[in-house]
Amino acid sequence: MSKAPSIPPIFSVADLLAIAYRIELDAVERYGVLADQMETHNNPELTRVFRDLSKAESIHAAEIREMAGDADLNGRASALHSVWRKGESPEEVDLGAAHYLMTPWHALQLCLAGEKRALAFFTSIAETAKDAKVKEMAAELVEEEAEHVNLVYRLLRKYPKPTDSWCQDGDPPAAQD
Amino acid sequence: MSTAETRTICKPGDYKSDIKPIWCPGCGDYHVLLSFTRAFAQLGLRPEDTVVVSGIGCSSRIPAYLSCYGFHGVHGRSLALATGLKVSRPDLTVVVASGDGDGYSIGGNHFIQACRRNIDMTYVVMDNRVYGMTKGQPSPTTEPDFDTALFPGGTGLSPFHPLVIALASGANFVARAFSGEPNETANILVEAIRHPGFSFVEVLSPCVTFRPDEREWKNLVHPAPVAATSDPAKAARRIMTDDGFNIGILYRGERRPYQIKAATKAIDIGELEKDFAL
Numbered sequence: 001m002s003k004a005p006s007i008p009p010i011f012s013v014a015d016l017l018a019i020a021y022r023i024e025l026d027a028v029e030r031y032g033v034l035a036d037q038m039e040t041h042n043n044p045e046l047t048r049v050f051r052d053l054s055k056a057e058s059i060h061a062a063e064i065r066e067m068a069g070d071a072d073l074n075g076r077a078s079a080l081h082s083v084w085r086k087g088e089s090p091e092e093v094d095l096g097a098a099h100y101l102m103t104p105w106h107a108l109q110l111c112l113a114g115e116k117r118a119l120a121f122f123t124s125i126a127e128t129a130k131d132a133k134v135k136e137m138a139a140e141l142v143e144e145e146a147e148h149v150n151l152v153y154r155l156l157r158k159y160p161k162p163t164d165s166w167c168q169d170g171d172p173p174a175a176q177d
Numbered sequence: 178m179s180t181a182e183t184r185t186i187c188k189p190g191d192y193k194s195d196i197k198p199i200w201c202p203g204c205g206d207y208h209v210l211l212s213f214t215r216a217f218a219q220l221g222l223r224p225e226d227t228v229v230v231s232g233i234g235c236s237s238r239i240p241a242y243l244s245c246y247g248f249h250g251v252h253g254r255s256l257a258l259a260t261g262l263k264v265s266r267p268d269l270t271v272v273v274a275s276g277d278g279d280g281y282s283i284g285g286n287h288f289i290q291a292c293r294r295n296i297d298m299t300y301v302v303m304d305n306r307v308y309g310m311t312k313g314q315p316s317p318t319t320e321p322d323f324d325t326a327l328f329p330g331g332t333g334l335s336p337f338h339p340l341v342i343a344l345a346s347g348a349n350f351v352a353r354a355f356s357g358e359p360n361e362t363a364n365i366l367v368e369a370i371r372h373p374g375f376s377f378v379e380v381l382s383p384c385v386t387f388r389p390d391e392r393e394w395k396n397l398v399h400p401a402p403v404a405a406t407s408d409p410a411k412a413a414r415r416i417m418t419d420d421g422f423n424i425g426i427l428y429r430g431e432r433r434p435y436q437i438k439a440a441t442k443a444i445d446i447g448e449l450e451k452d453f454a455l
Contacts, residue, residue, distance in 0.1 A: 029190070029211070037202040088360050095211075096357050096383060096395060098202035173201075173386050174312060 013137045017068040018076035024061035026089040028054050041100045049107045090121035101167050104159040112152045119145040189214035194244045205356030205382030212359045216366035227270045230259040235310045236276040236303035253283030256291040263298050267437050271298040278308045281317040281337050292346030297434045299369045299376045305384035313387035340416045344409045349374030349430035355398040356382040374434035401425035
């Protein structure tokens with residue numbers, strides 16, 4: 001339904017950082033949920049991948065927090081919430097795409113899709129912002145997101161696409177006969 | 178939520194318990210859990226003044242994963258429990274969680290009577306159109322041609338229409354949400370909890386294990402094209418003729434919630450026991 005997240009009116013650098021911070025926190029939470037799922041379902045490799053992704057996003061969040069100085073990011077994000085809250089975060093990780101036999105390649109595909117959406121989101125702000133400082137900060141975030149996209153591509157070299165039989169389970173969940 | 182104090186001290190994560198969910202990866206209920214915590218944080222609910230009551234089924238595990246009060250009750254009886262709780266403690270915010278089997282089949286009559294009573298609480302049904310916990314039997318909302326080993330070719334039965342039944346029975350707020358949009362679902366839950374009387378929210382929540390076809394729901398849902406109405410007949414007509422994937426608040430009623438009368442005298446437990454003696 002919310003394929004193209006609406007871009008909220010961003011009047012200041014603090015607004016922009018508040019939105020960026022909220023996006024990162026959403027990703028921290030979602031990767032954490034996926035890591036917990038994989039841990040519960042005994043997929044240790046994926047547990048590690050999702051924990052690492054969650055940690056990476058929390059580092060980004062901390063960096064944004066630091067860039068914002070004393071600004072009340074949560075308060076600002078809440079104030080802006082009424083405008084874009086109907087859409088999900090541009091970097092939204094689709095929890096519904098998880099599968100108990102998924103591989104690191106699938107995890108990175110989820111991550112790549114989110115990073116690309118975030119890149120498009122900040123690019124659009126950088127291109128349309130009226131305020132020079134907002135434009136400058138948005139451009140900085142675009143650079144960051146572009147680096148994240150490249151990082152995921154680099155990681156994907158380590159994890160080639162699995163064969164089509166990746167989800168075949170010798171002992172599948174049995175529907176009642 | 179007419180009686181609950183609102184504050185803004187809790188973050189969504191504060192409403193999560195330390196227990197990790199055991200739902201299947203990809204289950205829509207993970208999203209619903211996010212929506213609960215986000216809605217509670219938006220409302221600033223105090224965990225000690227908030228109760229989530231449930232019955233039996235995958236969705237009914239949700240109270241264990243929240244750090245407010247919870248009651249994991251018996252099959253289909255979550256609304257009966259919640260009614261007793263709200264009547265005796267009207268100061269609490271009571272949210273009831275259920276699934277399509279627990280809520281519409283085993284608890285079907287409680288659903289109708291709860292709508293009738295219009296007590297100030299919120300009923301959230303995570304509808305995946307299948308009994309997931311017991312391995313994939315058709316539920317009251319399963320399509321008639323859904324083919325399973327248990328019902329080859331499908332049950333041939335028309336699905337239950339919960340939103341219309343809620344309207345016809347007197348629910349004061351009716352909405353449909355999609356689990357894959359946790360922020361929008363949280364917003365709907367906020368409105369449902371705020372609305373006086375009995376609020377009913379059906380959340381389309383895919384069961385990716387026994388209904389993998391439901392992964393497609395994310396491509397089928399769309400916002401309701403018109404604003405909520407306060408006319409139940411109009412709302413019923415719209416719901417009966419929509420495609421089942423309209424998301425949003427569909428009805429906001431103006432019925433006065435059930436008023437709980439304060440007891441006129443203190444009840445002596447000993448006297449009560451005598452009444453029940455055989």
